[in-house]
Amino acid sequence: MITESLHGPRRVRPATTDDASFWWDGLERRELRIQRCGACARLRHPFQVRCPGCGDLGWDWLVASGSGSLHSFVVYHEPILSETLYPYTVGLVDLAEGTRVIAPMLPNDGSGLEVGAPVRLVWYDDHDGPVWPVFVPTGGAR
Ligand SMILES: [Zn+2]
Secondary structure (H helix, E strand, C coil), rough: CCCCCCCCCCCCCCCCCCCCCHHHHHHHCCCEEEEEECCCCCECCCCCCCCCCCHHHEEEEEECCCEEEEEEEEEEECCCCCCCCEEEEEEEECCCCCCCCEECCCCCCCCCCCCCCCEEEEECCCCCCCCCEEEEECCCCC
């Protein structure tokens, strides 16, 4: 359970296509869904119509475990936008399944985060928008 408020822009579900709705539907079920090629099983995120590996148009998805490691991160201090508290941190996470996702990180100020360190998925619900995937350092439950 997250006890720290998630900073950053107010999150709203954008208009989506039928092809991308699996991602947003997954968030509502607290599932981190990753698109998988139907021909070669290559994972890809964000959604793409055609597999960049083999060019196939068929696909399904898997639910990621939520385990991974921190590939990189950035702590935002600017630009100052309304409805945004600073600093907030965004991470590039290497999922255990073998692909990357970009997601908010906690703690907001990035303190204690280390590139290469294990992270895990938690779900953030601000009750005013979609449930959102957030990553925290493993062992650093917040
Ligand atoms: Zn493929």
